[in-house]
Amino acid sequence: MSLKLFVAEDESNLIRQYEKSVEKWNNDGKEAIEILTARDKGQAMEILESKDCDAAILDLMFPGDTPSHATGNVLLGIIKKQLRYPVYVVTGNPNELDGEFDDHPFIEVIVRGSIKNDDLLEKIFTRYSTGITKIMGKTGRLEKALKEVFWDHLSHAIPHWEKIDLSPDMKEKQLLRHALSHLQEVLAIDEAGQDEKYNTAEVYIKPPVRKSVTPGLVVEREGEKFVVITPACDVSQNKADFFQLLKLLEFEKLPDIQSKKRSNNRQNELKKYIKNKKERFHFLPRYDDLPASLIDFQDVTTIKSSELPQNCKHVCTITSPFFKDIVNRYSAYYARQGSPDFTDTDTLSKQLNEQLPEPEIVQR
Numbered sequence: 188m189s190l191k192l193f194v195a196e197d198e199s200n201l202i203r204q205y206e207k208s209v210e211k212w213n214n215d216g217k218e219a220i221e222i223l224t225a226r227d228k229g230q231a232m233e234i235l236e237s238k239d240c241d242a243a244i245l246d247l248m249f250p251g252d253t254p255s256h257a258t259g260n261v262l263l264g265i266i267k268k269q270l271r272y273p274v275y276v277v278t279g280n281p282n283e284l285d286g287e288f289d290d291h292p293f294i295e296v297i298v299r300g301s302i303k304n305d306d307l308l309e310k311i312f313t314r315y316s317t318g319i320t321k322i323m324g325k326t327g328r329l330e331k332a333l334k335e336v337f338w339d340h341l342s343h344a345i346p347h348w349e350k351i352d353l354s355p356d357m358k359e360k361q362l363l364r365h366a367l368s369h370l371q372e373v374l375a376i377d378e379a380g381q382d383e384k385y386n387t388a389e390v391y392i393k394p395p396v397r398k399s400v401t402p403g404l405v406v407e408r409e410g411e412k413f414v415v416i417t418p419a420c421d422v423s424q425n426k427a428d429f430f431q432l433l434k435l436l437e438f439e440k441l442p443d444i445q446s447k448k449r450s451n452n453r454q455n456e457l458k459k460y461i462k463n464k465k466e467r468f469h470f471l472p473r474y475d476d477l478p479a480s481l482i483d484f485q486d487v488t489t490i491k492s493s494e495l496p497q498n499c500k501h502v503c504t505i506t507s508p509f510f511k512d513i514v515n516r517y518s519a520y521y522a523r524q525g526s527p528d529f530t531d532t533d534t535l536s537k538q539l540n541e542q543l544p545e546p547e548i549v550q551r
Contacts, residue, residue, distance in 0.1 A: 189219035190315050193243040195231040195262060196277075197250055202226065205244065208304035220308065228258045235265055240272055241320040242311045247278040260285040263294065271323045273314055275307065328374075336369045387472035393503035400430060400492070403510035405477075406499035408490075411435070414482055414505065416517060427492050433517070434486035435471065437478055466520055469513050477503065482513060484520045 194205050202224050209222045223238055225231035228249060234240070243266060247259035259276060263285070266274055273293040276284060281296050288294045297307070322328050344365060348358050377383050395404060401422060404415045413432035421427040438444055444456060460481060461470050473479040490498070505513065 189221045190242065190312060191221050191223060191238065191240045192311065193223050193225070193231075193234055193238065193240040194245075195225045195234075195243070195259070196246045197226055198246075199226065201246075204304060208308055211305070212308050218312070220312070228261070231258070231262055232265075235262065235270065239324055240270075241315050241324065242272055243274045244307070244311075245274060245276050245278075247276060247283050248280050254280075254283050257283050257285075259283075260288070263288050267294075272320050273311075275311065277307070332370055332373045335373055336366055340369045341366055388474050390472060390505060390509045391474050391477070391503045392506055393475060393477070395501050395504045397504070398501075400495055401504065402514075403505040403507070405435070405502040405505065406432070406495070407502050408432075408499045412480070412502060413488060413499075414513070416487075416514070429489045430492055430495050432488040432490065433482050433484065434488065435480040436468070436483045436486070437480050441481070463516065466516075466523075469516055471505075482517075484517050 192209070194202065196202050196205070206222060206224070209220045213219050223234050223240065225234055243262075245259045245262055247257045248254075249258040252258050257280075259278065260283075263274060263276070264287070266272070267288070273295070276288075276294065276296045277299050278284075278296070279299045281298055284296055302310075324330075341362075344362075348362055351358070353361070375383055391405075397404075400406075400415060402415055402417060402419045406413055406415065412435040414435065415430055416433050417427050417430045438457070438460075441460075444453060459465055460468060463470055467484050468481040469484070471477075471480050471482060
C-alpha cells in the first residue's frame with residue numbers, strides 16, 4: 188500500500204516541487220507516497236469524487252477567486268462533510284480561511300515558506316502511520332467491519348423491525364444502536380477470534396458527547412476530579428436529587444507509593460494498582476492531559492443535582508465497558524460481609540479432627 192496524497196495548487200512550479208519531494212521520499216526506501224495533483228477547481232473536484240486519499244495539501248486562493256469564494260474553502264467543506272482524511276492548508280493568505288475550519292486538529296494551516304516540503308511530508312506520514320485513514324477511509328477496516336455486520340448480522344435482524352409499530356425515526360435510531368453493538372463485537376476480536384488488547388485512549392470519550400450529567404462522567408470541581416457513580420436509572424428518570432461522586436486520586440498522593448524508596452519496589456506496588464489488585468481503588472490510565480489516577484471507593488462526595496452542572500467542569504466520559512467494571516468493583520467493595528470470629532479456633536479444629544474417622548490403612 189502507499190499513502191495517497193492529494194495536492195491542489197494552481198502554481199506549476201510549486202506542483203513540481205511537491206512532486207520532486209515525493210520522488211526523493213520514495214527513493215529513500217520509505218513507504219511509498221503516490222501524489223495526485225490538481226491545478227484548478229475542476230480537476231480537484233474530479234479527484235475528490237473518484238479517489239480515496241489519505242491526506243491533502245490545499246492552496247486557498249486560485250486564479251479568479253475572491254476572499255469570500257476561495258476554492259480552498261470549497262474543497263475543505265467537501266472533505267469535511269463527505270470524506271475522512273486530514274488536510275494541510277499551505278497558503279500565503281491564511282486570513283482567508285473560513286472560520287468554520289479554525290482550530291481543528293485535522294485541518295492544519297501552514298504559512299507558505301514556513302516549512303520545508305520534506306518536513307511537511309514527514310508530518311503527513313507520521314499522522315498516516317497511526318492508521319487513521321486505513322481505519323476510517325472509504326476502503327478501511329471500519330468499512331470492512333460494517334459490510335460484515337450488514338451481510339452477516341443485520342440481515343437476520345431486519346424482520347424484527349419490519350413487524351414492530353414504531354415511527355421511522357425511532358426505528359432508525361434503535362437499529363443504529365443495534366448495528367453499533369454488533370460492530371463493537373466484530374472489532375473486539377482479532378482475525379483468529381481472540382480478544383483484542385485495548386488502548387488506554389479507549390477508556391475515555393473526550394470531550395464528552397452528552398451535555399447532561401450521566402453515570403461515568405468525569406467532572407472537575409475546585410481543582411479536583413470526580414467520577415459520577417449515581418445509578419443510571421435514577422439519572423435517566425430524573426429521580427436523582429443528589430449525585431454521588433467518587434474522587435480521583437493521583438499516584439503521588441498515595442502514602443504506600445511514597446514510602447517505597449527503591450524503584451523496583453515502587454514499580455511492583457504500582458503494578459498491583461494497575462491490575463486492580465487493591466480492593467479500595469480502581470485504576471484509570473493516563474490519556475491526553477489526564478494524568479493516571481485511581482478512583483477511591485472510600486472517598487464518596489454527594490452534591491445536589493441542581494448544583495452539579497453549575498459548579499463542575501465536564502472533562503470526559505468513561506466508556507461503557509470500562510465503567511461497568513468500575514460499578515461492579517464498587518458494588519463488590521461495599522457488599523463485603525465480614526464473618527464473626529470464634530473464640531478458640533484451635534479447640535474447634537481439634538474437636539472436628541477427632542470426630543473424623545481415621546483413614547483406612549491398606550496393606551501392600
